[in-house]
Amino acid sequence: MAAGDGIGVRLQVVVEIDKAEAHGAVVAGLSWLLRRKLKLDYVDMYLIHMPLRFSPLAKGSPVPREHILPFDIKSVWEGMEECQNLGLTKAIGVCNFSRKKLGELLLNAKIPPAVNHVEMNPLWQQKELREFCKENGIHVTAYSPLGANGTAWGNNRIFEGDVLKNIAKAKGKTTVQVSLRWVYEQGVSLLVKSYNKERMKQNLQIFDWSLTEKEASEISRLPQCMGLTFAPLFGAHDVTKWVR
Numbered sequence: 001m002a003a004g005d006g007i008g009v010r011l012q013v014v015v016e017i018d019k020a021e022a023h024g025a026v027v028a029g030l031s032w033l034l035r036r037k038l039k040l041d042y043v044d045m046y047l048i049h050m051p052l053r054f055s056p057l058a059k060g061s062p063v064p065r066e067h068i069l070p071f072d073i074k075s076v077w078e079g080m081e082e083c084q085n086l087g088l089t090k091a092i093g094v095c096n097f098s099r100k101k102l103g104e105l106l107l108n109a110k111i112p113p114a115v116n117h118v119e120m121n122p123l124w125q126q127k128e129l130r131e132f133c134k135e136n137g138i139h140v141t142a143y144s145p146l147g148a149n150g151t152a153w154g155n156n157r158i159f160e161g162d163v164l165k166n167i168a169k170a171k172g173k174t175t176v177q178v179s180l181r182w183v184y185e186q187g188v189s190l191l192v193k194s195y196n197k198e199r200m201k202q203n204l205q206i207f208d209w210s211l212t213e214k215e216a217s218e219i220s221r222l223p224q225c226m227g228l229t230f231a232p233l234f235g236a237h238d239v240t241k242w243v244r
């Protein structure tokens, strides 16, 4: 989805790698996926899902500690670059990379990541990370802009706070729309998920109005707390610390 003067919708094929191994496996993995599964010549975007490496034996959740292995950023990124150079993908990027991890990646990168997909919403605004990405020409995409309520990894905090509720009431919008509009106004793209047709429509109705300076300022002062801890997905390992 791209929103400018109007709203454009374009089908893009974006693939994320999860069990990121070293260079060769990154290239072979995408080649295999394109040929055998997707039946395509290339994807639009190839992303590292997170700076973590799992053993091929890791199945399901939680992941036993011994199946979480050291992640070699330099080697994996070389593989990503080769995928782009070979024309297997139009662009390459990352997800869940902190400033520190991006810094490590950029030290050796010949092609910088086009994008960093991270959790971002009014309660986890990622100001410093966004600043770092801007300085380094990396586009930010916000996932879980509603806090991923109703999922194994999310919570309902976006729906509960008075600040967003009161702004929504005053504007005749929903709390969800206020949250999505705030994310959009930060100049990032956003991924919001719904299986419900009415909610999908509601989620798209954020482009013909704006937050006032006062409302934006109230939201910018909300207490911050990271929502996605990874524990519901991988188990109670200190994964959050490893990916930071």
Ligand SMILES: NC(=O)c1ccc[n+]([C@@H]2O[C@H](COP(=O)([O-])OP(=O)(O)OC[C@H]3O[C@@H](n4cnc5c(N)ncnc54)[C@H](OP(=O)(O)O)[C@@H]3O)[C@@H](O)[C@H]2O)c1
Pocket (backbone or CB within 6 Å): 049, 095, 096, 117, 143, 144, 145, 146, 147, 148, 149, 150, 151, 154, 176, 191, 192, 193, 194, 195, 196, 199, 200, 202, 203
């Ligand atoms: N790259 C990564 O590491 C990463 C990590 C997490 C998520 N993502 C991706 O980011 C996308 C969005 O993130 P997310 O699913 O975690 O969180 P999200 O979009 O913040 O929240 C999704 C939840 O919100 C509900 N919802 C959506 N619109 C609503 C509305 N108008 N009113 C009330 N509830 C509403 C959905 O339920 P209904 O379906 O019932 O409407 C669903 O339970 C997904 O495609 C996901 O795969 C990527």
